[in-house]
Amino acid sequence: MNENTCAITGHRPKSFPWGYNETARDCVLLKQVLAEQMRALADRGVTDFFSGMAQGVDLWTAQLALDLKKDRPTIRLHCILPCEDQESKWPAPLREQYRSLLGQADEVVYVSRAYHRDCMLERNRYLVDNAAVLLAVYDGTYRSGTGMTVRYAKERGREIVMIDPISRDVTHTGGR
Numbered sequence: 001m002n003e004n005t006c007a008i009t010g011h012r013p014k015s016f017p018w019g020y021n022e023t024a025r026d027c028v029l030l031k032q033v034l035a036e037q038m039r040a041l042a043d044r045g046v047t048d049f050f051s052g053m054a055q056g057v058d059l060w061t062a063q064l065a066l067d068l069k070k071d072r073p074t075i076r077l078h079c080i081l082p083c084e085d086q087e088s089k090w091p092a093p094l095r096e097q098y099r100s101l102l103g104q105a106d107e108v109v110y111v112s113r114a115y116h117r118d119c120m121l122e123r124n125r126y127l128v129d130n131a132a133v134l135l136a137v138y139d140g141t142y143r144s145g146t147g148m149t150v151r152y153a154k155e156r157g158r159e160i161v162m163i164d165p166i167s168r169d170v171t172h173t174g175g176r
Contacts, residue, residue, distance in 0.1 A: 006041050007050040007080075007127035009149040010057020010137030016165060026166070030137070033168045035064050037135060037161055042068055042075060050078045050127050053086065053101070055094060057137045062101045076106040080130075082123035083115040124149040133159045139166065 018024035022031075038049070038061065049065040051058045062077055069075040079102055087098040102108055111126050112119040124145060128134060134153040138146050153160050159174045 002048065003132045004046050005048045005050065005131040006038075006046045006133040006135055007131035007153075008058060008061045008135045009052065009124065009127065009146050010061070011139065011141075011144065011146050011165065012054060012056045015139065015141070015144070016056070030163070030165055030168055031060055031064070033163055033170065034061055034135075034137065035067075037163065037170060038064050038068060041133065041135070041161070042072055046133065047072075047074045048076045048078060048131075050080050050131050052123050052127055053079050053081055053098060055090065059094070059097060059101065061135070062105075063097075066101070066104055077101075077104070078107045078109065079105040080109050080111065080123055080126055082119040083112045084110060085115075120145060121148065125152060128153045128156055128158060131158070133161060136160060136162045137165050138162050139164065 013020045016027065018027045021027065049061065051062040051065070053059065053062060062079065065075060065077040069077070087095045090098065111123045128149060134150065136146060136150050138150050141147055150160060150162070154174065157174060159172070162171045162173070
């Protein structure tokens with residue numbers, strides 16, 4: 001595994017107090033902390049960011065990776081998708097954002113061509129298995145895809161940079 005790789009996981013908008021309102025103060029501040037953490041990772045040599053491209057944190061950080069790439073051409077965005085048409089039932093603006101990000105990605109990987117019960121779990125494991133660091137926006141909810149991904153990363157001995165979505169406190173565990 002390449003030490004210069006970072007997978008990203010985080011909650012969907014419905015899990016945040018501000019929901020889908022990305023102009024809410026707390027959402028703007030969370031995105032600033034995400035950008036700071038991604039810059040810090042890039043400063044220490046991380047060049048490849050892996051996004052599962054779900055609504056919320058995944059899409060935000062995919063855009064942040066592309067923004068970083070403007071100043072640092074070595075940055076690469078890898079979109080790791082659970083299946084084709086993941087976005088088919090999303091609202092039109094989110095589908096447009098998703099497709100735009102995919103069009104700008106350095107790599108698009110489909111873990112499965114067709115949707116099946118475990119394709120999201122397989123996508124999350126692919127993210128962890130192919131990255132040295134996991135950047136997680138995680139509120140501690142045990143029964144969530146993000147929670148499962150964080151626990152899997154711990155089992156695999158990955159470095160984890162965790163951001164609490166409400167307090168925006170950052171903790172580092174494992175790895176370097």
